[in-house]
Amino acid sequence: MPHEVWMLALLLVASFGTAMLSAVAGFGGGVLLLPVFVAVFGARDAVAVLTVTQLASNGSRVWFNRHEIDRRLVKIFAAGAIPAAVVGALLLTRAPLPALTRVIGAFLLAIVVWRRVRPGTARLGDRGFAAVGAASGFGSALVGSVGPMVAPFFLARGLTRGAYIGTEAASAVVMHLTKLVIFGAAAVLTWRTGLFGLALAPAAAVGAWTGKKILDRLPVPVFVVLVEAGLIVSGTTLLLTGG
Template identity: 30%
Template sequence: MPKRFWLVQRRGLGAGPIMTYLVVCSVALFASGLTFFSGFGLGTLLLPAFALFFPIEHAVALTAVVHFLNGLFKLALIGRHADRRAVLRFGLPAIVASFAGAWLLLQLTDLPPLVRYALFGHEVRVTPVKFAVGALLAAFALIELLPTTREVTFGARYLPIGGVLSGFFGGLSGMQGALRSAFLLKAGLSKEAFVATGVVVACLIDFSRLGVYVPALLATGADLDYSLLGAAVVSAFVGAYFGNRYLQKITMRGVQVIVAVLLLAVALGLASGAL
């Protein structure tokens, strides 16, 4: 019996390969299109879809591959609009700081959760790290949505600080995309430069983390469903393609609102333990 069938039955989903493809590919398509403007969210939405059918360590690696290849595709679509100065000032500190955050995560794994509760028959835990990142994202979202603060910009000189915070908390919690967008949104970039710069930085970080994920996954001898992975990648490409077409029809303020709303949603998910 193919391994994916065993995994599905083990998880009690009672679903066949058609359902697996339908769920994963639909999420990849819509998440890629929806999050094209915000610069984050594909991994957040796709990981649970993969985790329905595969062990979590496999789901993380599969999601990372789709995220990286989709980033390369978006890079081909809009990479020419990236602000090189912002990439260097923000991206390089982010990559370095992500290693520090990942190291600290290993040291904090034994911290007890702040709150435990049951949700749909599963135990939900609110960890100190997730609560802290959720509070930070909520603050950024409110700054963007409140009329008195939404016109504030950080300026280029603050990009290295934003890169350090984004990379550090990304390594610590995996939510570097949301923090990256929160800072770049205030850097005075055009909508095209905002999206493209975020794509370049995301590709750099994805490349570094795949260097850790892929060898570890291959070492386990895991029998991955490469046809499903390919279908998910193509679905994400289609979503990104249509997202790029609609980018020309949306204003920068529209991008700001989309980012702020998604930031707030992710913040609530982290603070509640749902993510």
């Protein structure tokens, strides 16, 4: 019992910290939390627990920025994200665990490379943005969170601060709800994983609220550097130990 209490305490702290980070930098919380969950739950259950936790984190960011959300853009994104998330979630239920762990590790490293190689992204039209939604929905279903890769496309549409944070979070909520339906139907989301995710949801919500409060006070580049350093360490570890 003491071991489980300490494990839950660690997960609560990690959920709070990464949700706060996402609320400030607009990305990074989910992908930093993912390696922690993989270590505790295993790759497949980690994605399910992360989905529940991220739903709370993103839902909180939606509420705190609700007056600035670009609802039309969320609908365009959802048009591509929902069907692709269904396909990705179904694939997750059949993926071998060692391969899935390595995919997650490679994905985390790819995020850092992507952000350095493509720091800026051209503005896409509605069809292109729906395609980004499709790629995001599929990737999110397999690895839990793809926020750092899609963030530049939201920024390229002219969204800033609260509008960007809220709109990106609302789009993520659509994907997470879709994944939860499939995970539940395929028995990937069990009572155990669901309860763990719900137990961590309050910490994620408080973290999002705290991040909203400090959004205008701290330099975001500092958080970005910390996120990328964490991604490199986590991605390398998962890639080397996936078998």
